[in-house]
Amino acid sequence: MGSMLVDINAVQKVYRRYAPAYDFYFGVMFQPGREEIIARMDCRPGERILEVGVGTGLSLSLYPPHVEITGIDLSREMLARARARRRRHQLNQVVALRLMNAEQMQFADNSFDKVVAMYVVSVTPHPSRMTAEMRRVCKPGGQLFIVNHFQNPNSLVRGVERLVSPLSRLMGFRPDYSLDHFINETGLDVAERVPVNAWGYWTLLRCRNNKFATVDALPRQALA
Numbered sequence: 001m002g003s004m005l006v007d008i009n010a011v012q013k014v015y016r017r018y019a020p021a022y023d024f025y026f027g028v029m030f031q032p033g034r035e036e037i038i039a040r041m042d043c044r045p046g047e048r049i050l051e052v053g054v055g056t057g058l059s060l061s062l063y064p065p066h067v068e069i070t071g072i073d074l075s076r077e078m079l080a081r082a083r084a085r086r087r088r089h090q091l092n093q094v095v096a097l098r099l100m101n102a103e104q105m106q107f108a109d110n111s112f113d114k115v116v117a118m119y120v121v122s123v124t125p126h127p128s129r130m131t132a133e134m135r136r137v138c139k140p141g142g143q144l145f146i147v148n149h150f151q152n153p154n155s156l157v158r159g160v161e162r163l164v165s166p167l168s169r170l171m172g173f174r175p176d177y178s179l180d181h182f183i184n185e186t187g188l189d190v191a192e193r194v195p196v197n198a199w200g201y202w203t204l205l206r207c208r209n210n211k212f213a214t215v216d217a218l219p220r221q222a223l224a
């Protein structure tokens, strides 16, 4: 399954380091996936949308103006950039950008029509816990959207991914996280699975929020 980023402090530490150069390295390269996922979200007027792990807000200007976007992230430094972007581009559909752990959200059940996570599943320490939270805060009958890199089916590429996986903590993501494992563990009801970005190396999932997963509660960890 790959090495784990053991706790949120490790994630915060890595993304504090990434924040100043994040857009330079991961802006253009990941943008086709962001565009594709927002197109497939088919945003309707007045919908409430939650983006978890919003990072520096590279997706924010892609949403139409008639929706309400809430973004959360656990890195202050990444979030500061998202806030600056919202101000700079006057993105009034972005109603809130909050420091919050997606594995323990402070939103009530059924708060959002659609919930999206772009390139976060293999970063967060407990992907199944985050997914369970995404389902909880999403209305029944709503939809969940995920874009992420999962372990490659090609054995040669998979070998390289396995080789570099001990560096997960340093890199800030797990390069060899298995899609089958993720779907089995979360019980996600996948309606669509689409390869995106260069060589289709990343996968977009559109899921129906029609059942609830039960994940044991972890002790709460305060955000530093």
Ligand SMILES: C[S@@+](CC[C@H](N)C(=O)[O-])C[C@H]1O[C@@H](n2cnc3c(N)ncnc32)[C@H](O)[C@@H]1O
Pocket: 008, 011, 012, 015, 026, 030, 034, 052, 053, 054, 055, 056, 057, 058, 059, 072, 073, 074, 075, 078, 100, 101, 102, 103, 117, 118, 119, 120, 123, 124, 125, 130
């Ligand atoms: C690879 S970046 C992706 C950022 C953005 N979604 C994008 O498309 O560029 C991963 C982001 O997820 C955030 N993150 C990871 N685990 C998280 C969690 N449990 N709760 C909130 N944010 C999290 C990190 O701080 C980082 O900003």
